[in-house]
Amino acid sequence: MESQRLFVATFMAITFALLAFLLVAIDWAAASGRLRRNQWVGIRTRSTMRSDRAWVAGHRAALRLMPLHLLTGVGLLLAVLSAQTVERVHLIGIGGAAVFVVVAVITAVVAGRAAKAAEGEPG
Incomplete structure (x- = not known):
């Protein structure tokens, strides 16, 4: 059972770390202008897709x-690796996925407001 816990915890830890890294790398590339507006990658809301600006x-x-995405990823990585049972690893994984979704929604709202402001739209 210990090997199963270790395998699942390691898999989830790597997944959370990669997810946090990818979110930051993609956002950084788009914010710097290196990742152009597209239909596949980035924060694709109606307001962010309106123009390049x-x-x-x-x-x-x-x-x-x-930094919130990175802290979430590192915190979840440490949490799953320190969980004592495979059941707790699963619970942390489910909770961690929910946390990532909440942080992503907050990020999309902030991005949408900034995109609207850049286009001269209210709120």
């Missing part, structure tokens, strides 16, 4: 929240 402005605003 809105795209960059939204991602620059979201960049300020990237």
Whole structure:
């Protein structure tokens, strides 16, 4: 059972770390203008997709929240690796996925507001 716990914990830890890294790397590339507006990668809300200026402005605003993504990833990595049972690893994994979704929604709201402001729209 210990080997199963270790395997699942390691898999989830790597997943959380990669997810946090990818979110930060993608946002940084979009905020710097290296990742152009597209239909596949980045914060793709109606307001961020409106123009290139809105795209960059939204991602620059979201960049300020990237430490939160990194802290979430590192915290969850440590939590799953320190969990004593495979059941707790699963619970942390489910909770961790929910936390990532909440942080992503908050980030999208911040990006959307900044994109609207860049286009001269209210709120």
